[in-house]
Amino acid sequence: MQDRWNAFMPYPQVDVGHASAGPLSGLRLAVKDLFDVAGYPTAAGNAAVLAASGIKTATAPLVQTLLNAGACFVGKTNTDELAYSLIGGNIHFGMPKNPHDPGLIPGGSSSGSAVAVAAGLADLGLGTDTSGSVRLPAAINGLIGWRPTHGSLDNRALRPLAPSFDVPGFMTRSLEPMAAVMSAVGMPSANDRPSSMLIPEDIFETIDDVIADEMIASLRSAGMPIRRTASIISFSLADLALAFITILQKEAWESNKTLFERSPEAIAPDIAARLLAGSRLDDEAVREAHRIRELFSGEIDRLLCENAVVVLPTLATSPPTRDAEPESFAAFRSACIKLLCLSGLSGCPQLAFPVASCAENVSLSLFGARSADRMLVNVARRLSAE
Structure with a gap:
């Protein structure tokens, strides 16, 4: 295969068998x-x-x-x-x-x-x-x-x-x-339609106004049952991101401790620094992060228990260029985690997809209750059909 995109690892090709027929045949x-x-x-x-x-x-x-x-x-x-x-x-x-x-x-x-x-x-x-x-x-x-x-x-x-x-x-x-x-992969079937589409105004206020308006307009054009709400959570996005990063760093250190101790020079400096940060976390900080996670997860479960779907921008800001400085990468990562951590902390599914009606490359996300994965695809189909 010609891979001018550097998408694949440069391994020698090995024949990996597959069924001759099935629901994914030809893919x-x-x-x-x-x-x-x-x-x-x-x-x-x-x-x-x-x-x-x-x-x-x-x-x-x-x-x-x-x-x-x-x-x-x-x-x-x-x-x-x-x-x-x-x-x-x-x-x-x-x-x-x-x-x-x-x-x-x-x-x-x-x-x-x-x-x-x-x-x-x-x-x-x-x-x-x-x-x-x-x-x-x-x-x-x-x-x-x-x-x-x-x-x-x-x-x-x-x-x-x-x-x-x-x-x-x-x-x-x-x-x-x-x-x-x-x-x-055996995901259970789900309702075709949500009871409502929740738009958290505090989150949409953090992104570009024009993009936010285009996203919401795409929902209205599909005739979705929209309900605007000031916020979906009692915590700030910054507090949730901190809790998420604390747990992430702790677990990442535990997963990679042996590799780090054996071959620290084999790990990129920025990755090594994050691993080290995880090794130095205070136990009380980790307990507090888990407490916030548990409270937040309960809030989300109560919010979504009646078949509601939360609409979110997938990205908090535009991605940097590939030759940007490390500081730009770090700022982009930090901004995006504030939105992306919601699914991780709650354990709920999220589906991201392009908004065809937007002039730029804009991605909208649907965030639903546990096991409502297939409903998110059904909703995205309705939105994409417009």
């Missing part, structure tokens, strides 16, 4: 290099992990489910190192090129899977989403991105980052293959 599958695939190593975007990996003899159960449904494996994809970033860069294997806008970052950490789908090299991009690693690159590359209900998909033979947030997730160019994937 090409690109798999983030965090999942084991028989005949391939698993590097997690790190040269030391690659050197220690060896060739895997078994395939991750979720990947096998997709193969059994007829999907055709086309390769393992690039990822941010240890899946611990939202930018898409990697000092070991390079930054994939964004086919949607080559001047911009591709977003991460599921950068390669997003780029493979956006470039037409794959139809299904399997990634992981901890702090936004499916939703963010999907938004930047003009794709559909699905973060499933936490715990709903099999995550065995998947290298963890922060297990209480980690979920496998998917990216596609349109809603039809996404609906097929949801069916193939």
Whole structure:
């Protein structure tokens, strides 16, 4: 395969079998290099992990489910190192090129899977989403991105980052293959229509006014039952982001402690700094973060218990260029986590998709109750049909 986008890891190709017929027949599958695939190593975007990996003899159960449904494996994809970033860069294997806008970052950490789908090299991009690693690159590359209900998909033979947030997730160019994937992996059916679409005014006030107006206009044009509300939560976005980052850093350190202690020089300085920050966290700060998470999760469950869907902008701000300074990357990551952490903290599903009626590349997100994943696709279909 010709890969001028640097979407795939440079592994020798191995024949990975798949069912000759099934609901995913004819769809090409690109798999983030965090999942084991028989005949391939698993590097997690790190040269030391690659050197220690060896060739895997078994395939991750979720990947096998997709193969059994007829999907055709086309390769393992690039990822941010240890899946611990939202930018898409990697000092070991390079930054994939964004086919949607080559001047911009591709977003991460599921950068390669997003780029493979956006470039037409794959139809299904399997990634992981901890702090936004499916939703963010999907938004930047003009794709559909699905973060499933936490715990709903099999995550065995998947290298963890922060297990209480980690979920496998998917990216596609349109809603039809996404609906097929949801069916193939056994997501339960859901109501076609929400009771209401909640627009949190405090969140929409944080983004560009013109973009916010275009998003809301797209909802109205589809005849959706809109309900505006001052806020959906009692916490500030800054407090939620801090709680999220605290738990994330603690778990990321625990997941990567052995690698760091054995090969600290093999980890990029910015990734190493985040790991070290996690090792130094005060126990009381971690307990407080978990307390906020529990309270927030309860609030969201009560809010969404009557089949409501929250509408959110996927990104808090425009993505930086791929040659921007590290400070710009850090500011972008920090701003976006304030919105992306809501799904992680609550465990609820989120579906990101392009707003066709907007002049620019704008991504809207639907945020629903646990196990309402398929309803989000149904709602997105209605919006996209307008």
